[in-house]
Amino acid sequence: DGGITQSPKYLFRKEGQNVTLSCEQNLNHDAMYWYRQDPGQGLRLIYYSQIVNDFQKGDIAEGYSVSREKKESFPLTVTSAQKNPTAFYLCASSPARYYEQYFGPGTRLTVT
């Protein structure tokens, strides 16, 4: 079964702790993306990667970090520097530019 998996589905953390969200795809897609969605709003791009070992900042990269050591995996770390980390985080992948992006099921992060 090809697809994108994100884990965990729900994540609770205390303020000041770093947390890493997992994103894995077995679609053999080159490009991967991380978005943040706040209630009642659209998606905002955090980071994206078009090839292994390379990634670029999106519109709201501050307080986040990523790595792309393998084609299948694009983990996102939410650091303690992120001022308001509580949100729904969506990972996506696409075969290449000009192709639609396919989304994972999302991780809902709550920081208290």
Add this chain to the structure above:
Amino acid sequence: ELKVEQNPLFLSMQEGKNYTIYCNYSTTSDRLYWYRQDPGKSLESLFVLLSNGAVKQEGRLMASLDTKARLSTLHITAAVHDLSATYFCAAEGETSGSRLTFGEGTQLTVNP
């Protein structure tokens, strides 16, 4: 900077009626995408519009693209309750690489 605006943001309609959601974007865009999101869920790809004049239809939904007007529309025909969801359009700019810029979304409620 590419900006994407949708209207209306909220739409309540009766079953059997027709309506159109509008998506305007601010700069030249290569591609336009429509996604559907059910409450608490991820995004599902509906349409990919690749060129001026493109029209795609799936069931009761039809999407079109006018690149000269920088406008895409999502037309709903004879709405049914199952179409209740939030609909997002997203544009890919000519110089933005594979980045998508999303609109705020249109929350559609179809009432019996």
